Amino acid sequence: MEQAVPQTFDRVLSSMCTRPHPVARAAAERFLATNPGDPETYRAVADLETEVVETLGELTGLDQPRGYVASGGTEANIQAVRAARNRASTDDPNVVAPSSVHFSFQKAAEVLGVDLRIAPVGSDRRADPEAMASLVDDDTALVVGVAGTTEYGRVDPIPELADLAAEADALCHVDAAWGGFALPFTDHEWHFGHAAVDTMTIDPHKMGQAVVPAGGLLARDAATMDALAVETPYLESTSQATLTGTRSGAGVASAAAALDELWPDGYRENYERAQANAEWVADALADRGFDVVDPVLPLVAVDLPDSLFAAVQDRDWRLARTARGELRLVCMPHVTRDTLSAFLRDLDACRDEI
Amino acid sequence: MEQAVPQTFDRVLSSMCTRPHPVARAAAERFLATNPGDPETYRAVADLETEVVETLGELTGLDQPRGYVASGGTEANIQAVRAARNRASTDDPNVVAPSSVHFSFQKAAEVLGVDLRIAPVGSDRRADPEAMASLVDDDTALVVGVAGTTEYGRVDPIPELADLAAEADALCHVDAAWGGFALPFTDHEWHFGHAAVDTMTIDPHKMGQAVVPAGGLLARDAATMDALAVETPYLESTSQATLTGTRSGAGVASAAAALDELWPDGYRENYERAQANAEWVADALADRGFDVVDPVLPLVAVDLPDSLFAAVQDRDWRLARTARGELRLVCMPHVTRDTLSAFLRDLDACRDEI
Missing domain, CATH: 3.90.1150.10 (Aspartate Aminotransferase, domain 1)
Incomplete structure (x- = not known):
């Protein structure tokens, strides 16, 4: 086979991923053959994952962060919807989100069998809390806000959306997959420390300069991760809260290295x-x-x-x-x-x- | 940060992953910064993925293979269940599988809201077609067989299970995540060429010596992939049939290199x-x-x-x-x-x- 060559990033203006930082690339190369989905076999990478979650907690105002390094924003968003569905007391759960939400929520709704209710955004291209409130009812399991929308980079009014979720006894998820590594240096109110946010997507492999795949799911409560856990026979660990099972040790190690090098x-x-x-x-x-x-x-x-x-x-x-x-x-x-x-x-x- | 070191594989007897082949590792390093989830931006890796699927078709007796490189067996198994659920005409689909099935089917059932019906295996630790037949009904969307079970490495009687599926107007899925790179050199009947199998899990990052994450989902019919597709606004490609969206270019490139070097x-x-x-x-x-x-x-x-x-x-x-x-x-x-x-x-x- 002729050796295929990936294009460089020199003319890429379309991607929310980027050239990884050299320390992230080096760490990824060292950990290419590890699987954090089997933490008892691959212990070094499991420790690095704990470090990543701790540091992501620092970025997002969360003292005791729970979560894991996912394959990307899509998995993290699906998992947030899944946790909310599983924690809800209704048999017919719905998710309320602004029209600016990433298309992974359409996928999540289809996969998980929940009703996705989309509210129009305001003229400022941000979520409109009133429009969203009109879609919330007793079956609402999750209210979603975006901190850095995919199309226009807008930051939704997260505190108002969190209030809306709390009033409805629903969870509040913030998708900061792309924005999460820029927002700490702005005046926006977007994270766990600013509002009663329950879960967040924040991807080290986007603005965080880790290698693909290194997404991030964070949760305020242990109950959220418990709602995702399945038992794991024939692994020495006892349960698994991820969607994919096998995961990239390279991604985890590169995220740890990038965060250590670049934060803040x-x-x-x-x-x-x-x-x-x-x-x-x-x-x-x-x-x-x-x-x-x-x-x-x-x-x-x-x-x-x-x-x-x-x-x-x-x-x-x-x-x-x-x-x-x-x-x-x-x-x-x-x-x-x-x-x-x-x-x-x-x-x-x-x-x-x- | 002190540089973390992954353990070597020298004392690992527990993992279904392995030390990647040197050509697989080199390819992974070249493609660390690519995302096959965005094929128009990252075209070289998209071409490599097509090659991987073609070669996996050769391994598994499938002339015009459809499919993609997944994060691993869990994603591929979830996707097989999802495709069957989406193609079924019932509102209350069930999946019939032997008790030897990987725990990812429990996860798939929970995520996707389908009923997983587990039949005891025979004294030979293989699926018992009669026991499985007794669980099949009009709502059965999928019959699962395993070609290389996780616990004992057993190969289920795939042709009989495929017949059972066909009689019930259900799809037949074979989980060859681990066994698929060994079985071509045995006399077992396990693949698309041996029976009316619809979908298969076969992971290059296990016996195929690619780097993690490089799983494989194969499908006989385009309709199966269509049942998984969601629309993709703001990507120049038009739809996406994967579960995770963003994926590892390193995994794809390493699978292509390993298959090119090692098959057969x-x-x-x-x-x-x-x-x-x-x-x-x-x-x-x-x-x-x-x-x-x-x-x-x-x-x-x-x-x-x-x-x-x-x-x-x-x-x-x-x-x-x-x-x-x-x-x-x-x-x-x-x-x-x-x-x-x-x-x-x-x-x-x-x-x-x-």
Whole structure:
């Protein structure tokens, strides 16, 4: 077989993953052959997982964090819905979420057989607590908020959503899969310390610069993890709360290494640089007359004509769109000012040609 | 942070994972930063995944294989149950499986809200088609057989189970997560070419010597994958049939490299060496007067007194047990004759001490 070569990140503007930090990559290479799903056999990686959960607790205002390193945000979101379903007293549970929620909640609802009720967002593209309240009833098991939406990087009013959940005797989940490593350096109220949040998705393999797969599920209460546990015969450990069973030791070890290296100062620098880049490219696009959605977090959405989007994409940029069709520029750590300048030059050249 | 060190595999007799092949490790390192869950952004790894599925089709007698590289056997088994549930016409689906089935089916049933009906196995520790038939009814969506059971390495009578499924208008799933890379070199009837099997779990990261996580889900029909698909806004690909969304590019690339390097001759050599080792240690244990379950595949179960099990385990061997308490020796590629000899020496020494 000819040796396949992965592309570099040089022209990737579409991904919420990024070039891993060198310490994360090195740790992943050391732990490639381990399985944290079998903690008694693979003890070193099990200890690293405990460290990761502890540090994620520091990022998110949680003193005694429970949780684990998941395959990514999708697994963590499915598990949050599953825990809420299993803890609810109803036979017909529903989940109330804003329309900005990641599509993994559609998958979770389908897999788990719960009713997903979607409320429209406000004109600020954030969850509208009143619209969500109108969908909540006695069968509501979970209220979901997003801290850093996939499409526009918006932060929902988490304290109000947590209050709504508490009034309904439902759990509150925050999806900070992408935003969780930027938000500690902002004034947003988004985490366990700010509101009665029960569970959270926060992915080290996105802004945290760990290797894929290293997602994170956090829970305030042991009861949440208990609601996910199944017995494990023929493993020397006694129960397992994950969805996938076998998991990536490389991901766990890389997350531990990245957090140890970068929290908090390295992540602050990453965030500040990314946010400055996002604001710079947003201004540059607005100056060109395009309709730009301003970056609350390091993510810029911009309305381009379809023909222009296609022409730039043909110049070998990896681009993604919102459901409305806007170009999304995700300013991850690998996206430098030089990269964005090169992108703008190609955009200008394509515009001249069309 | 002090650099954590994973243990080597030298004293691991409990795991169904193994030391990855060097080509698999090298490929994993090249693809650590890729996500096959986003195939338009990460195209090279998406192509490798297609290769893996094609080659797994060769191993399993399937001309036009559908499927993907999953996080492991648990995800693949959950997905097989989910596809069967979604394709069934009943509102109250059940799954019929032998008691030897992996505990991931318990997890699948809990997650997916299906009724898992467990039939006792025969005295040969294999699925008993009559006992299973008595549990099948109009609501049966799936009949499960195991080709290489976790506890005793047994191969169920797959053609009879496939017939049972066909008669009930249910799907037939074969869990060959561990056995699938050994069985091609045996006379067992276990795969798509031998019977009307619909889906299969076969994990490159077990006997296939890929890195964790690289499990495999295969399907005969496109309809099975369609039953798993959800739409994917903001990815340039249009739908996603996996459970986890984000996935390990390292696992995919390592599976491609291992299959390219080892199929079929390398895997045949691995199997023959492992089987010979299993038979050798089984004989050695029987010679010492222990009650040994003979290895149909490279896995030996042996009844040890609890005190002896504990004493050997204290000598830093990683050991696992069956639900009945027997020691399971999984003769993976990393388990050499020297390793087994060292284990027997420690066993003898502990026996003398007790």
